[in-house]
Amino acid sequence: xxxxxxxxxxxxxxxxxxxxxxxxxxxxxxxxxxxxxxxxxxxxxxxxxxxxxxxxxxxxxxxxxxxxxxxxxxxxxxxxxxxxxxxxxxxxxxxxxxxxxxxxxxxxxxxxxxxxxxxxxxxxxxxxxxxxxxxxxxxxxxxxxxxxxxxxxxxxxxxxxxxxxxxxxxxxxxxxxxxxxxxxxxxxxxxxxxxxxxxxxxxxxxxxxxxxxxxxxxxxxxxxxxxxxxxxxxxxxxxxxxxxxxxxxxxxxxxxxxxxxxxxxxxxxxxxxxxxxxxxxxxxxxxxxx
Numbered sequence: 001x002x003x004x005x006x007x008x009x010x011x012x013x014x015x016x017x018x019x020x021x022x023x024x025x026x027x028x029x030x031x032x033x034x035x036x037x038x039x040x041x042x043x044x045x046x047x048x049x050x051x052x053x054x055x056x057x058x059x060x061x062x063x064x065x066x067x068x069x070x071x072x073x074x075x076x077x078x079x080x081x082x083x084x085x086x087x088x089x090x091x092x093x094x095x096x097x098x099x100x101x102x103x104x105x106x107x108x109x110x111x112x113x114x115x116x117x118x119x120x121x122x123x124x125x126x127x128x129x130x131x132x133x134x135x136x137x138x139x140x141x142x143x144x145x146x147x148x149x150x151x152x153x154x155x156x157x158x159x160x161x162x163x164x165x166x167x168x169x170x171x172x173x174x175x176x177x178x179x180x181x182x183x184x185x186x187x188x189x190x191x192x193x194x195x196x197x198x199x200x201x202x203x204x205x206x207x208x209x210x211x212x213x214x215x216x217x218x219x220x221x222x223x224x225x226x227x228x229x230x231x232x233x234x235x236x237x238x239x240x241x242x243x244x245x246x247x248x249x250x251x252x253x254x255x256x257x258x259x260x261x262x263x264x265x266x267x268x269x270x271x272x273x274x275x276x277x278x279x280x281x282x283x284x285x286x287x288x289x290x
Contacts, residue, residue, distance in 0.1 A: 009034075012108055014249040017071040021184045024070070033066035071184055077109050077249060078239070086125025094129045096122040107248025149219040159212050160220075167222045170205040171229065174198065178233055186240055187253045195237050202230045 004019040005011035011019075020032050036044055041063040045052050048062070055062050079101040086094040097118045104116050152160060181194035205226065214223075245259040246252055 012248070014108055014251065017184050017249070018251060020069070020071050031068040031070045034069045035066040036062060037064050037066065039063075073179065073183075077105060077107055082121070084124065085128045086121050087128060092129075092132050094125040094132075096125050107250055109249075148217065150215070150217050152214070152218045152220050155213055163209060163212055163214065163220075164222050166205065166208050167226050170201060171226060173201055174229055174233055177201070178236070182233075182237055182240065184249075185251055185253060188241065191237055191241050191252075195234070195241070198230065198233050198237065 001008040001011065001016065001019060004022075005015050009016065023029070023032055036048075044063045051067075052062050055067060060067065079099045080088055080093075080095045082088055082095050082100040082102050086096045086100065088095055097114070100117065100121060102117065102121060152163075155163075177194055177197050181190045181197070209223065240250065240252065243250055243252070243262075244255045245262045246256050247258050247262075
């Protein structure tokens with residue numbers, strides 16, 4: 001690690017991840033080794049009880065053996081812009097946790113900030129969301145604004161099984177695309193290639209569903225999650241393409257240096273059903289990806 005950063009393993013996580021990724025590519029290895037066996041056994045077990053127990057479950061004693069590690073997909077930095085109560089510009093939509101952009105973290109997600117994200121903001125969002133549902137029950141016109149979703153019980157079990165299986169395949173392929181082209185080290189060409197592949201995969205999946213009798217208002221756990229994954233994947237790719245600098249984990253080979261002149265939020269807001277418009281101004285009603 002000292003070849004990449006004087007702080008070695010204490011360097012920011014994006015630096016460590018890129019360093020490991022670089023070594024894996026240069027050496028053609030599947031993992032690198034993290035060694036803490038030089039520390040006293042009691043100290044290791046006291047500081048890392050969960051990691052030690054999990055590794056031991058797989059036959060690895062970290063007090064005596066090095067741990068094989070690889071970089072993993074990073075937690076989302078950015079997300080749906082939220083207020084102090086988790087509210088968004090979509091009436092009735094409240095967000096908390098990794099999906100929300102609250103300003104608690106920037107281009108590098110800090111350790112343990114999930115305590116604030118998942119607990120403090122989740123608690124803040126509870127009562128306003130309950131109040132909203134009470135108001136919605138009182139106002140009958142509220143329900144008429146949205147098409148009523150229907151379950152897919154009208155489809156045969158064999159068709160539902162085919163749809164679920166196809167969705168599992170699409171999910172795995174999308175994950176592969178994101179890891180291969182939108183991973184730790186990005187480039188404009190690879191991002192554009194990912195954009196094209198994601199679009200094709202989504203079209204193919206949607207066409208399969210509707211050929212099998214799926215209706216626009218039908219809902220199912222797998223299909224709803226798949227649509228959300230496609231949406232998030234496309235936003236991540238477009239955000240990366242719009243960023244002409246590298247900041248924290250948002251690293252691109254085409255713009256490898258951090259530029260303080262670009263130290264401002266990247267805000268994405270819809271202007272057309274198939275288009276996104278980009279602005280550097282911190283707007284109140286938008287989706288923000290830092």
